[in-house]
Structures are given as structure tokens and as C-alpha cells.
Amino acid sequence: MNSSGFTLDPERLPRHVAMIMDGNGRWAQKRSLNRIRGHTEGTESVREIVRTSRQIGIEIVTLYAFSTENWKRPAQEVSALMKLLKRFLKSELSEMMENEIRLNAIGAIERFPEDVREVLRQVMEATRGNRKMTLNLALSYGGRDEIVRAARQLATQVGSDQLSPEDITEAVFSNHLYTRQMPDPDVLIRTSGEMRISNFLLWQIAYSEIFVTETLWPDFRRDEYLQILSEYQKRERRFGMTSSQTQKRSPDRQARSSTTP
Numbered sequence: 001m002n003s004s005g006f007t008l009d010p011e012r013l014p015r016h017v018a019m020i021m022d023g024n025g026r027w028a029q030k031r032s033l034n035r036i037r038g039h040t041e042g043t044e045s046v047r048e049i050v051r052t053s054r055q056i057g058i059e060i061v062t063l064y065a066f067s068t069e070n071w072k073r074p075a076q077e078v079s080a081l082m083k084l085l086k087r088f089l090k091s092e093l094s095e096m097m098e099n100e101i102r103l104n105a106i107g108a109i110e111r112f113p114e115d116v117r118e119v120l121r122q123v124m125e126a127t128r129g130n131r132k133m134t135l136n137l138a139l140s141y142g143g144r145d146e147i148v149r150a151a152r153q154l155a156t157q158v159g160s161d162q163l164s165p166e167d168i169t170e171a172v173f174s175n176h177l178y179t180r181q182m183p184d185p186d187v188l189i190r191t192s193g194e195m196r197i198s199n200f201l202l203w204q205i206a207y208s209e210i211f212v213t214e215t216l217w218p219d220f221r222r223d224e225y226l227q228i229l230s231e232y233q234k235r236e237r238r239f240g241m242t243s244s245q246t247q248k249r250s251p252d253r254q255a256r257s258s259t260t261p
Contacts, residue, residue: 006230008056008226010056012233013233014185016060016183017060017187017189018061018204019049019062020189020191020197021042021046021063021065021191022190022198022217023191023192023216023217023218024038025039026192036080039084040084041218044218045218045221049220051095054099054133059183060134060136060183062136062179062185063136063137065085066081066085066107066140066141067138067142067199068142068199082112085139086115089119089120089123090123092123093126096135097126100132101130101132101133102127102128102130102131102134103123103124104134104135104136105120105137105139106146106178107140107146109140112139112140138201143197143200143202146178146203147177147202147203150173153176154168154176177204184205185205186208186232186237187208187229187232188208188210188211189213189225190210190213191220192214192215192216193214195212207237207240211228211231
């Protein structure tokens with residue numbers, strides 16, 4: 001039993017947890033603050049969730065930090081988010097190194113300003129050798145865009161006779177996604193109570209266990225996260241099979257015994 005009172009089976013922890021961090025703006029509006037204050041407060045939740053994940057042994061955490069659609073937001077807010085991202089990356093580098101957390105980014109990173117891309121490159125390079133946990137930041141990310149990019153890459157290979165259409169399997173397609181060589185998320189958590197997935201990891205969450213909480217992201221902290229993981233361990237993951245088949249196969253345990261990328 002952990003300090004928060006939730007009993008977690010270390011053999012049945014999810015390998016990969018993905019999160020849609022929603023509600024920063026509403027958190028600020030409820031307090032008559034500007035939206036940027038909500039985003040700033042949300043970084044505290046990021047720190048706590050990443051620390052908790054590392055402490056309990058989660059291998060991969062993917063956070064939906066900035067979507068392709070977020071570029072449509074007011075220029076002032078986008079600019080403030082870019083500055084906040086730079087500040088966060090710089091401030092967290094020492095902790096990532098101390099806790100052996102590798103930073104990775106998925107999405108159309110080329111759309112970011114050069115100064116942001118440079119800081120991101122520096123932190124990713126500095127943490128490249130860390131092996132205890134991977135933190136994926138989904139930046140300028142969209143699930144449909146990711147799938148279209150993969151389809152274009154495969155079409156190019158077919159057109160140049162590097163690949164035949166018959167060779168395109170789910171595994172081949174997955175290898176052209178940003179998350180190639182990573183296990184799909186076992187858990188998808190969305191804060192703020194919205195019942196949608198917002199173009200996030202559309203391919204990868206086919207069999208993810210989905211949890212939606214009314215809590216706004218800046219208020220989402222360790223105890224609620226552990227409670228969700230405890231609830232996850234009570235669920236039966238059948239992957240399209242019957243209960244008796246899954247009991248024989250034990251997919252969670254098999255997945256955890258495979259090599260971590």
C-alpha cells in the first residue's frame with residue numbers, strides 16, 4: 001500500500017499512461033484570472049504526475065501539451081505558451097537527469113519557433129541516455145495529421161518500389177507513427193470532464209482503458225492519479241477475446257515482460 005492508501009500491484013502497472021491535460025483555462029476563469037495563469041498552474045500538476053509516475057515505476061508517460069488545433073488560439077496566448085514551454089524545459093532538466101527520465105517529443109515540432117525547438121533539442125539530447133522512464137510531450141500534435149504523415153511515407157515507399165501494398169500490415173503502419181517502437185497506451189486519462197479524445201493518439205488508443213475525471217488539470221494531483229491506476233488494475237482487458245481466453249494469456253503480464261524500447 002502506498003502513502004495515499006491505494007494498493008497497487010507492481011506486476012499490473014500500466015507500461016504507458018497517456019493524458020489529455022484539459023481545463024487550465026476554465027480553472028483560471030473560475031478564479032477570475034487570465035488563462036495563462038491556468039497554464040502556469042498546470043505545470044505544477046505536470047511535475048507531480050511525472051514524479052509520481054517515476055516513483056511507482058511507470059515506463060512511459062505521454063502528455064498532450066499542445067495540439068495542431070491550438071495554433072488557432074489567440075496569438076498572445078500562443079506566444080505565452082511558447083515561453084512557458086521553454087521555461088518548463090529548462091527548469092525540469094536537472095530533475096530529469098537526477099531521476100533518469102528521458103524526454104521525447106512527438107508532433108510537428110518544425111512548426112515551433114526556432115528558439116523553442118533549440119531548447120527542446122538541448123533537453124532531449126541531454127536526457128537521451130536516461131532509461132528509467134520516458135516522458136513524451138505531444139507538441140503541435142494531431143492524431144489525424146500523424147496518420148496522414150504515415151500514409152504519405154508508405155505511399156512514397158510503394159511508389160519507389162521499396163514496399164508493396166501487400167506488405168503494409170498494422171505493425172508496418174505503426175512503425176511510421178511518432179510512437180514507433182513504443183507500446184500503445186494502456187491508460188488514457190482526460191481531465192475536466194469532457195467526453196472526447198480531441199484528436200489524440202487515434203491509432204494508439206484502440207484498446208486503451210479510458211478514464212475521464214471532472215477535475216480540472218491544475219487540480220489533478222497524485223492522490224487522484226493513484227486512485228485511477230488502482231481502478232485500472234480492477235478492469236479486465238480482453239482485447240476482443242473472451243474472459244477465459246484472457247485469463248490464460250494474461251496480456252498485461254506478457255506486455256510488461258517484453259523489452260522496453
